[in-house]
Amino acid sequence: MSDNPRPLSMKTIAAIAAGVAAVVVVLMIALVPRLAEVAPEGPSIGGPFTLVDQTGRTVSTADFRGKLMLIYFGYTFCPDVCPTTLGNVAQAYDQLPPADQAQLVPIFITVDPERDTVDQMAQYVDAFSPALVGLTGSPDQVASVLKEFRVYARKADGKDGNYSVDHSSILYIMGKDGKYAAHLTGDATPKEIVAAVKKLLASS
Ligand code: NI
Numbered sequence: 001m002s003d004n005p006r007p008l009s010m011k012t013i014a015a016i017a018a019g020v021a022a023v024v025v026v027l028m029i030a031l032v033p034r035l036a037e038v039a040p041e042g043p044s045i046g047g048p049f050t051l052v053d054q055t056g057r058t059v060s061t062a063d064f065r066g067k068l069m070l071i072y073f074g075y076t077f078c079p080d081v082c083p084t085t086l087g088n089v090a091q092a093y094d095q096l097p098p099a100d101q102a103q104l105v106p107i108f109i110t111v112d113p114e115r116d117t118v119d120q121m122a123q124y125v126d127a128f129s130p131a132l133v134g135l136t137g138s139p140d141q142v143a144s145v146l147k148e149f150r151v152y153a154r155k156a157d158g159k160d161g162n163y164s165v166d167h168s169s170i171l172y173i174m175g176k177d178g179k180y181a182a183h184l185t186g187d188a189t190p191k192e193i194v195a196a197v198k199k200l201l202a203s204s
Contacts, residue, residue: 045180046071046172047148051109051141054122054134061178068104068200069174070193072186073151075112075165076124082108085169085186090129092193100201101131103176109135111153111167113142173197176204 050060061069072089074082089106096104108125110116113136116124121134136142146153153167169186173196181200184192 045149046174046178048178049141049145049148051135051137051145052118054118054125054136056118059133059135061174064105064107065178066176067102068176068181068197068204069107069172069178070104070197071107071109071149071172071174072170073109073111073146073149073153074167074169075110076116076120077112077164078167079164081169081186085171085188086125086128086132088188088190088193089171090132091190092197093129093131095190095194096197100197103201104197105133106131107133107135109145110142111146111151112165113137113139173200175200 048061050058053059070089072082072085074085076082086108093101093104093106106129108121108128110121116134116136118136121136125132125134137145145151149172151168151170153165156164156166158164171184171186171188171193172180173182173184175181182196184196188196
C-alpha cells in the first residue's frame with residue numbers, strides 16, 4: 001500500500017466522464033417531463049379574450065370574472081377526442097353541487113372558426129350541457145386566443161374539401177381573476193376534473 005494516491009489513469013478518467021454523462025442524461029430524462037408539466041404555469045398562459053358565444057353575443061373574459069373558467073379548445077367536426085373530453089366535462093359539471101356549479105363556467109373554444117359558426121356551435125354545445133359555453137369568432141380573433149393559450153392546431157387536408165384539425169388537448173382552469181390556475185390533460189376523467197375544480201374553489 002502506497003501513501004501516494006496514484007494518478008488517475010486515462011481509463012479511470014474515461015469511466016468517470018462516462019458516469020457523469022450517464023447521470024446528466026438520466027437527470028434530463030427525469031426532468032424534461034416535469035418541465036413540460038410546469039411550462040403552462042408560466043405567467044403568460046392565457047389572457048383576456050373577446051369572442052362570440054353560441055347565442056351570437058360578443059363576450060370577453062371580463063364577463064366570466066368571479067368564476068373559474070374550465071376551457072377546452074377543439075372543433076365540432078372532431079371525430080373522437082373533443083366529444084369524449086366535452087362529455088367528461090359535462091359529467092364533471094353535473095356531479096358538482098349547485099353552489100360549486102355557480103362558480104364555474106365550462107367553455108369550449110373552437111380552433112376551426114371557418115366551419116364552427118355561431119349556429120354550428122349552438123347545436124354542438126347544447127348536445128353536451130346547457131351550461132357549456134361555445135365560443136367562436138373571426139379567424140383573427142380565434143388565432144390570437146390560440147396564441148395566448150399556446151394551443152397547437154393545424155389543418156390536415158382530407159377528401160372533398162373536408163379536413164380535420166390536429167390540435168393539442170388540454171383542459172385549462174383559469175382562476176376567478178381570469179389568470180391561469182391549473183390544467184389537466186384532455187383525457188382527464190370526470191372525477192379528476194371535479195377534484196381539480198373543488199381544490200381550486202376551496203382555495204379561492
Ligand atoms: Ni378534437
